[in-house]
Amino acid sequence: MIRARWYKVLNDLWGNKTRTILIVLSIAVGLFAVGMIVSSQAILSTELAKSYATINPSSGTLRTNEPFDDDFVQSVRRMPEVQDAEGRRSFGVRFRVRSEGAGDQAEEWRNLQVFAVPDYANMRINKIRPVSGAWPPPEHELLIERAALQLIRAQVGDVVLIETPGRQVREMRISGLVHDLSQLPAPIDGTPYGYIAFDTLEWIGEPRGYNELHFVARDGADKDEAQRVVNLVKDKAEKSGLTIPMSMTAEPGQVPLNDVLQAILLLLGVLGVLSLLLSAFLIVNTISALLAQQVRQVGVMKAIGARTRQIMGMYLVMVLIYGVVALLLAVPLGTLGARALSRYMASLFNFDLTAFHVPPQAIVLQVVIGLAVPVLASLVPILSGLRVTAAQAMNTLGLNNGQFGKGFIDRL
Amino acid sequence: MFISPLKSPAPAHIAQDGRRDEEGVPLIELRQVVKKYQGAAGVVLALRGVDLRVKVGEFVAIVGKSGSGKSTLVNMITGIDRPTAGEIWVGGTAVHTLGEGQGAAWRGRHVAIVFQSFQLLPTLSVLQNVMLPMDFADRYPVREQRDRAMHLLEQVEIAEHAHKLPSAVSGGQQQRVAIARALANDPPLLVADEPTGNLDSSTARSVFRVFEDLVDQGKTIVMVTHDKDLAQRVERAVTLADGEIVDDRA
Ligand SMILES: Nc1ncnc2c1ncn2[C@@H]1O[C@H](COP(=O)(O)OP(=O)(O)O)[C@@H](O)[C@H]1O
Ligand SMILES: [Mg+2]
Numbered sequence: 001m002i003r004a005r006w007y008k009v010l011n012d013l014w015g016n017k018t019r020t021i022l023i024v025l026s027i028a029v030g031l032f033a034v035g036m037i038v039s040s041q042a043i044l045s046t047e048l049a050k051s052y053a054t055i056n057p058s059s060g061t062l063r064t065n066e067p068f069d070d071d072f073v074q075s076v077r078r079m080p081e082v083q084d085a086e087g088r089r090s091f092g093v094r095f096r097v098r099s100e101g102a103g104d105q106a107e108e109w110r111n112l113q114v115f116a117v118p119d120y121a122n123m124r125i126n127k128i129r130p131v132s133g134a135w136p137p138p139e140h141e142l143l144i145e146r147a148a149l150q151l152i153r154a155q156v157g158d159v160v161l162i163e164t165p166g167r168q169v170r171e172m173r174i175s176g177l178v179h180d181l182s183q184l185p186a187p188i189d190g191t192p193y194g195y196i197a198f199d200t201l202e203w204i205g206e207p208r209g210y211n212e213l214h215f216v217a218r219d220g221a222d223k224d225e226a227q228r229v230v231n232l233v234k235d236k237a238e239k240s241g242l243t244i245p246m247s248m249t250a251e252p253g254q255v256p257l258n259d260v261l262q263a264i265l266l267l268l269g270v271l272g273v274l275s276l277l278l279s280a281f282l283i284v285n286t287i288s289a290l291l292a293q294q295v296r297q298v299g300v301m302k303a304i305g306a307r308t309r310q311i312m313g314m315y316l317v318m319v320l321i322y323g324v325v326a327l328l329l330a331v332p333l334g335t336l337g338a339r340a341l342s343r344y345m346a347s348l349f350n351f352d353l354t355a356f357h358v359p360p361q362a363i364v365l366q367v368v369i370g371l372a373v374p375v376l377a378s379l380v381p382i383l384s385g386l387r388v389t390a391a392q393a394m395n396t397l398g399l400n401n402g403q404f405g406k407g408f409i410d411r412l
Numbered sequence: 413m414f415i416s417p418l419k420s421p422a423p424a425h426i427a428q429d430g431r432r433d434e435e436g437v438p439l440i441e442l443r444q445v446v447k448k449y450q451g452a453a454g455v456v457l458a459l460r461g462v463d464l465r466v467k468v469g470e471f472v473a474i475v476g477k478s479g480s481g482k483s484t485l486v487n488m489i490t491g492i493d494r495p496t497a498g499e500i501w502v503g504g505t506a507v508h509t510l511g512e513g514q515g516a517a518w519r520g521r522h523v524a525i526v527f528q529s530f531q532l533l534p535t536l537s538v539l540q541n542v543m544l545p546m547d548f549a550d551r552y553p554v555r556e557q558r559d560r561a562m563h564l565l566e567q568v569e570i571a572e573h574a575h576k577l578p579s580a581v582s583g584g585q586q587q588r589v590a591i592a593r594a595l596a597n598d599p600p601l602l603v604a605d606e607p608t609g610n611l612d613s614s615t616a617r618s619v620f621r622v623f624e625d626l627v628d629q630g631k632t633i634v635m636v637t638h639d640k641d642l643a644q645r646v647e648r649a650v651t652l653a654d655g656e657i658v659d660d661r662a
Pocket of ligand 1: 449450452457477479480482484485
């Protein structure tokens with residue numbers, strides 16, 4: 001058996017569908033945004049950390065002008081502060097896509113950063129993972145970082161012309177794709193990345209020696225410690241006669257673009273909060289208008305025995321219903337939105353989502369906001385709307401013959 | 413009709429007062445009631461020290477020119493407005509001392525109000541309108557409220573419209589619904605401010621007959637009216653002029 005007062009609430013909601021839909025949608029939009037962003041943030045943070053952990057990221061990297069060999073890598077690895085070290089060679093070349101029948105002017109030369117890893121099968125730091133095609137890089141062939149493919153404007157199987165630092169031109173086939181999470185995503189960096197076998201170096205005119213030292217500090221979880229180890233390794237390298245034009249210390253456990261990712265999510269979070277504020281504002285307005293319109297009804301209810309708290313309960317239940325309906329819309333949509341947003345952000349930052357779990361706290365947050373925002377936003381209009389006494393409401397509405405103009409409206 | 417008359421005896425303080433009427437127990441007693449309004453044009457003295465006693469089972473008409481203070485007077489009795497000075501006792505309750513919430517709760521059980529313009533809630537059906545005061549007062553169990561409301565609608569001969577919205581029935585029918593609503597919690601006193609003012613004369617007469625039936629069943633009724641004919645038919649007519657009782661004719 002439903003109490004009569006709830007019929008009034010339901011009939012009022014149902015009777016003014018436009019108003020109901022407007023309020024519900026405005027709450028739902030804010031909740032959707034909050035849910036989508038909170039979920040995405042949680043998903044992206046855990047997934048990014050998970051992906052990043054699998055590559056065993058370096059805590060520091062040195063570049064050298066002179067080539068160095070495995071003996072030096074070994075000596076660094078033996079340092080007590082260092083857990084592991086690996087040497088690689090990287091260098092810039094120019095490339096262009098070989099186009100059939102077109103003249104030399106057909107395409108201009110563009111830059112490509114090439115990496116040569118001594119043993120692709122046993123990488124231990126900043127691991128590169130095969131995605132498709134050949135693996136490891138066949139001799140005289142080129143693998144491309146998957147996110148860089150769009151920059152190359154070529155397909156796997158195409159042949160590109162490489163101009164070596166020594167101005168020799170070589171033809172290289174793109175024979176596969178790899179995933180290298182230790183690099184900034186190529187579209188953000190602007191330079192595509194290629195990977196070749198160590199044995200291809202001489203053919204391309206490069207010395208068979210390392211110029212990049214990647215290492216992991218024993219206590220890499222601490223940023224200061226990582227920095228200290230980088231300095232130690234740097235000293236050691238310089239003592240060995242190497243010149244270091246550049247060294248990098250990684251933020252422990254964080255991908256190079258983590259700050260950017262967090263900033264984007266923060267921005268989205270701000271937009272979500274703004275849309276919530278907007279819906280709160282809309283609620284304040286609509287509930288004020290509703291109560292202004294129902295002054296007489298409030299007065300009549302008081303006259304027939306309703307206590308203010310009973311009437312307040314009616315209007316609060318009404319706004320709670322707005323919140324519940326908005327939640328029914330926003331929670332599933334927020335989940336879908338989080339899935340789409342996480343996927344998009346993951347592809348933008350060049351990592352894969354292994355799982356998609358909407359964190360329960362995101363849903364709890366949505367429910368709390370979905371119920372609290374409508375109630376809090378309508379509290380002031382409800383309290384002030386219900387201040388009208390039965391007598392005031394009667395007077396305003398001319399119940400006392402010809403008493404218009406003497407009611408409380410004129411006294412406002 | 414099953415609606416019972418006043419169940420409780422008159423309050424002790426009135427009996428001890430030594431002012432007990434020979435013919436009956438006073439249900440309403442106004443003592444030197446003054447009401448001032450702060451209007452736009454200055455202070456209006458709507459009631460200038462009114463004394464009035466109404467006995468249980470009486471049918472009293474309040475008559476007088478527009479602006480003479482009739483509505484103000486009945487608003488004092490129902491407690492929807494408070495006096496500037498004086499005392500209002502209804503069935504042993506000091507109405508002038510009640511706060512807003514207490515007033516509403518008291519009204520819900522003890523006073524039925526019928527308005528000139530019916531004042532049914534537009535989004536509730538006729539039946540739900542009658543159930544509403546029962547819901548607020550919590551005097552009858554929720555599961556009985558519907559049946560009781562239906563019963564009241566039968567008494568005012570409007571049961572067949574129970575599921576319509578108020579806007580779908582005529583003015584006379586709406587006023588019958590309003591009377592049924594007023595009786596929802598079986599209050600001993602019914603106060604009506606020009607209940608027939610918006611009705612044509614034949615409809616007004618039929619609504620008036622409903623009031624007469626109620627008096628026969630023991631209700632006490634205070635009714636403001638402009639209608640000379642109707643005023644003739646009640647036992648007692650109190651005439652107000654300029655906030656003072658100038659005639660009290662039985
Ligand atoms: N809320 C109010 N504010 C100011 N003056 C009022 C108010 N209500 C009534 N009055 C004044 O009090 C007097 C009595 O009004 P009222 O009781 O409504 O008379 P009646 O019902 O007999 O027409 C009138 O002069 C009226 O203008
Ligand atoms: Mg009046």
